Amino acid sequence: MTDVTYWKSALVITSNIVSRTLSKYPFMKTLGSFINKKSIEARRTVIDQQSVFYVFQLVIKTEYGRLGGENITPVFFKEKKIFIKASGSTWASEIWLNRGHIVKKVNEQLGGEEIIDLAMS
Known part of the structure; x- marks a missing residue:
């Protein structure tokens, strides 16, 4: 098994686990939902x-x-x-x-x- 094939299969397995976990436990949130999108954007400073x-x-x-x-x-x-x-x-x-x-x-x-x-x- 080549490295590329290994990583592709690992990615598929991981995504399957995540999707099954989220469907089994709908109250669980993805990591992205915890991040406040407004905090990522640059804070605007008020110019006087x-x-x-x-x-x-x-x-x-x-x-x-x-x-x-x-x-x-x-x-x-x-x-x-x-x-x-x-x-x-x-x-x-x-x-x-x-x-x-x-x-x-x-x-x-x-x-x-x-x-x-x-x-x-």
Whole structure:
């Protein structure tokens, strides 16, 4: 008997024993049912508004320089949206056209899908 055949037959025997035991004793649970599925998933940490604003301002300064940092300011953060204020229509248009790229950069810095959109206020 080869090693592969031996292990296949051992696996079949083991699975038969488990299925007979579970059918004989329905109150027995499998090991997987004891594991709380929620505990396996990564625990989400709540990111506060100040952290989001800090990262957002870093991204804006990187992309648009000192003037961008002075003219584009975050106002508040709610439901995964950053509400921002721009000093003029040209800055507002620039942010609006590049909002996907900015959201992507902010999420990269935060390490997750924390921001879904930007909104002008």
